[in-house]
Amino acid sequence: MPLFLQLAWLIPALPLLGCALITFTPLRHSKPASGWTAIALMLLATVLAVGLLAATAQGLALREGQVVSLATGHGAEEGHGAEEHGKSAGHGAFAFPEPNLVQRITWAPTGTSVFAMGIYVDGPVAAMLAMVTITSTCIHLFSLGYMAANARQSRFFSFISLFTAAMLLMSMADNLLLFFMAWEIMGLCSYLLIGFLYERPQAYRAAIKAFIVTRVGDVLMLLGLVYLYTQAGSLTLGVNEGEIFNPAFLERIGAETGFFGLSHATGIALLLFCGTIGKSAQFPLHVWLPDAMEGPTPVSALIHAATMVAAGVFLVARTYPIFLADGGAALGVVTFIGAFTAFFAATIAVAQFDIKRILAYSTLSQLGFMVAALGIGGWVAALFHLLTHAFFKALLFLGSGSVIHAMEATPAIERIHHHDEYAAQQTAQDIRNMGGLRAHLPWTFWTYTAGYLALAGVAPFAGFWSKDEILADAFKGGHWIVFSVLLAAAFLTAFYMTRQWRLVFFGAFRGEQPVVFQNPEAPRRAAHHAGEHHDDQKEHYGIHWHEDPTMTAALVVLAAFAVAAGLFNLPFAVPGSHWLSDLWGQEALPFSPLVAGISLLVALGGIAAGWTFYSGAFARASDGDPLAQRAPALFQLLHEKYRVDELYQASFGRLVAVLALFWAFIDQILNRIIDGIGQITLFVGRFNFIVDDTLFNDGPDALAGGTVATGKNTRRAQTGKAQDYVGYVFAGVVALAVFYLYVLRR
Numbered sequence: 001m002p003l004f005l006q007l008a009w010l011i012p013a014l015p016l017l018g019c020a021l022i023t024f025t026p027l028r029h030s031k032p033a034s035g036w037t038a039i040a041l042m043l044l045a046t047v048l049a050v051g052l053l054a055a056t057a058q059g060l061a062l063r064e065g066q067v068v069s070l071a072t073g074h075g076a077e078e079g080h081g082a083e084e085h086g087k088s089a090g091h092g093a094f095a096f097p098e099p100n101l102v103q104r105i106t107w108a109p110t111g112t113s114v115f116a117m118g119i120y121v122d123g124p125v126a127a128m129l130a131m132v133t134i135t136s137t138c139i140h141l142f143s144l145g146y147m148a149a150n151a152r153q154s155r156f157f158s159f160i161s162l163f164t165a166a167m168l169l170m171s172m173a174d175n176l177l178l179f180f181m182a183w184e185i186m187g188l189c190s191y192l193l194i195g196f197l198y199e200r201p202q203a204y205r206a207a208i209k210a211f212i213v214t215r216v217g218d219v220l221m222l223l224g225l226v227y228l229y230t231q232a233g234s235l236t237l238g239v240n241e242g243e244i245f246n247p248a249f250l251e252r253i254g255a256e257t258g259f260f261g262l263s264h265a266t267g268i269a270l271l272l273f274c275g276t277i278g279k280s281a282q283f284p285l286h287v288w289l290p291d292a293m294e295g296p297t298p299v300s301a302l303i304h305a306a307t308m309v310a311a312g313v314f315l316v317a318r319t320y321p322i323f324l325a326d327g328g329a330a331l332g333v334v335t336f337i338g339a340f341t342a343f344f345a346a347t348i349a350v351a352q353f354d355i356k357r358i359l360a361y362s363t364l365s366q367l368g369f370m371v372a373a374l375g376i377g378g379w380v381a382a383l384f385h386l387l388t389h390a391f392f393k394a395l396l397f398l399g400s401g402s403v404i405h406a407m408e409a410t411p412a413i414e415r416i417h418h419h420d421e422y423a424a425q426q427t428a429q430d431i432r433n434m435g436g437l438r439a440h441l442p443w444t445f446w447t448y449t450a451g452y453l454a455l456a457g458v459a460p461f462a463g464f465w466s467k468d469e470i471l472a473d474a475f476k477g478g479h480w481i482v483f484s485v486l487l488a489a490a491f492l493t494a495f496y497m498t499r500q501w502r503l504v505f506f507g508a509f510r511g512e513q514p515v516v517f518q519n520p521e522a523p524r525r526a527a528h529h530a531g532e533h534h535d536d537q538k539e540h541y542g543i544h545w546h547e548d549p550t551m552t553a554a555l556v557v558l559a560a561f562a563v564a565a566g567l568f569n570l571p572f573a574v575p576g577s578h579w580l581s582d583l584w585g586q587e588a589l590p591f592s593p594l595v596a597g598i599s600l601l602v603a604l605g606g607i608a609a610g611w612t613f614y615s616g617a618f619a620r621a622s623d624g625d626p627l628a629q630r631a632p633a634l635f636q637l638l639h640e641k642y643r644v645d646e647l648y649q650a651s652f653g654r655l656v657a658v659l660a661l662f663w664a665f666i667d668q669i670l671n672r673i674i675d676g677i678g679q680i681t682l683f684v685g686r687f688n689f690i691v692d693d694t695l696f697n698d699g700p701d702a703l704a705g706g707t708v709a710t711g712k713n714t715r716r717a718q719t720g721k722a723q724d725y726v727g728y729v730f731a732g733v734v735a736l737a738v739f740y741l742y743v744l745r746r
Contacts, residue, residue: 002067004051012168014045018161034154035144038161039464046133046352056126060364061100097122097585120174123583128171131387135394136164138554142398145548163189167307176235186567194295201521208293213288217278224271245321254326269323269330280367283341297401304363305394313370335375339485342368346492352637355400378473385466388565392454395558399614401450410511426517431503432621433514438505440545443552447559454562456494457603472595494606510621
């Protein structure tokens with residue numbers, strides 16, 4: 001076990017090595033070699049991360065190169081200051097966990113001191129590393145089969161390896177500057193992966209949208225880091241002197257006021273939370289996440305489960321003592337944004353037909369649960385749900401990828417593919433075109449069912465335990481509005497997931513005559529081609545359904561965690577219960593049978609409503625949705641996502657367009673001024689050239705040449721002969737006589 005502490009730095013280094021090997025060596029020319037290299041290195045990182053988690057759970061720590069055992073009461077002494085702030089805020093006792101491993105190197109001078117960079121591993125970090133490596137390894141394995149037909153598969157593995165390395169480094173960062181650097185690398189990778197299929201206009205536009213929207217939050221977050229540095233003179237995590245969670249420092253920034261009468265702690269916390277709103281796609285910066293579905297399905301699993309969106313929640317959890325420093329004033333904003341997003345996104349998911357976009361809005365909603373939990377003081381519950389959600393949401397996205405992969409091989413969609421590849425894929429993702437797939441894709445069905453039940457919150461699946469703990473925190477803290485909103489969101493989650501599950505896996509297959517996606521970017525329409533009858537061999541003998549072994553293996557591993565991950569923090573008084581709470585050094589929340597019963601009834605009610613409501617629905621793919629038939633205006637509003645994108649386009653979009661026109665006008669004026677200055681400069685230069693050439697180059701040269709020529713000619717007159725000189729004298733006398741007679745006398 002001590003070895004895992006000593007080798008912890010290799011956990012982010014291994015996927016980074018995979019990225020480097022694939023990018024800069026001949027491995028990039030072989031798709032199997034690059035894929036298996038990335039998978040092997042991720043598997044080794046997973047072994048190290050799980051070993052590190054085991055060492056941390058045993059209370060082992062590395063101090064000055066020596067392995068020691070931490071005392072019972074993990075984090076109690078060093079986290080005392082943060083704990084007192086938690087109590088005073090009424091948000092429960094919170095103690096910043098004591099580190100098991102801190103390794104730093106000198107990075108840059110800052111005047112009178114030096115800025116150090118390094119890794120900081122404690123219980124929450126160890127759990128995050130294990131979760132990220134396990135899910136990412138499964139996603140890498142799934143990608144081997146899913147991306148096999150793509151000519152740029154090697155580049156894809158390079159990008160997702162770098163993405164994973166950045167998330168692991170961010171989790172281990174010992175200071176917020178290194179945290180932010182890794183955070184921004186993830187932003188770059190998300191841009192590259194969302195726009196990976198850059199031949200499609202929709203893909204590169206979605207990549208630009210994600211990059212710009214998240215940058216809004218990132219800029220504000222960076223301002224928060226600058227604000228924090230001006231107050232602390234440091235960005236280093238920890239409770240010791242000179243570190244940002246030092247009790248004396250927290251007390252000071254909680255008491256002193258800054259901008260707009262807010263305490264320094266509230267100002268810093270709100271700016272940092274803006275980073276979470278962008279990265280974790282909380283309202284109102286949520287609009288990029290559904291469009292991120294334009295990336296390949298493994299990208300959706302990676303971004304929406306294990307890495308990017310989880311980073312925002314982890315940021316608040318990591319800087320939680322700052323949020324508590326002044327009594328938790330900023331946490332009211334956190335609670336409102338989280339609860340609103342949870343319900344808001346769940347309502348939109350009810351009216352979507354794209355299998356991946358339903359899961360995307362589900363991700364928005366579940367992230368809202370986590371953010372709301374942090375806002376009401378449920379720190380353990382939020383991180384617990386973050387971990388379990390990563391497993392079952394990655395499973396659901398990869399399961400949807402397996403379904404899409406099979407649908408794309410059906411005859412009707414293959415015909416569309418010949419004319420419009422993008423329309424074919426979008427048609428394959430429409431749940432109205434599916435049905436009865438449980439018989440054709442059994443492994444996908446059973447693993448997907450495990451993820452669906454975990455997300456719906458059915459006992460004993462993982463999502464039940466983590467979501468129940470969030471609801472219990474709200475209930476026991478007296479946050480009745482939050483409790484009610486999250487219960488409504490939980491009901492809708494069970495409802496729309498049952499709708500999706502039933503339409504995809506039950507009933508008759510509706511893909512022979514699909515609802516064809518009309519691609520406005522395509523010069524030719526695929527609709528009438530899809531409607532043509534082709535008596536091809538595949539239709540005559542039936543569709544050949546296939547489940548790739550590597551894809552299935554990844555689904556099975558994630559399904560096991562979707563079923564059993566809740567065991568890591570069972571609320572019962574049994575051996576091994578509250579394992580995560582104890583690992584993280586936090587007070588365990590006792591089990592509430594009432595809340596658990598309500599939560600389970602709500603989940604079962606949502607499932608029953610979804611099953612009943614969509615019983616017999618969509619006999620044909622072209623049939624209307626039952627909800628649309630009963631409430632067409634409401635359904636259309638939800639299907640159009642409350643028209644938030646249109647609102648942004650009509651407001652910020654037009655404002656940006658007007659500003660662009662204004663700056664274009666200013667640019668034209670500046671161009672003309674600069675061009676005029678250039679013309680004047682050119683004229684002056686040419687004039688100077690003429691003057692310089694005439695007066696200072698050619699003129700002196702001509703004078704010198706004339707002088708030399710005159711000298712040469714004059715020298716020829718000096719012959720040394722007396723008769724020549726007499727002739728010269730005679731000629732001179734004649735000339736003078738002529739001059740006198742004809743000039744002077746007149």
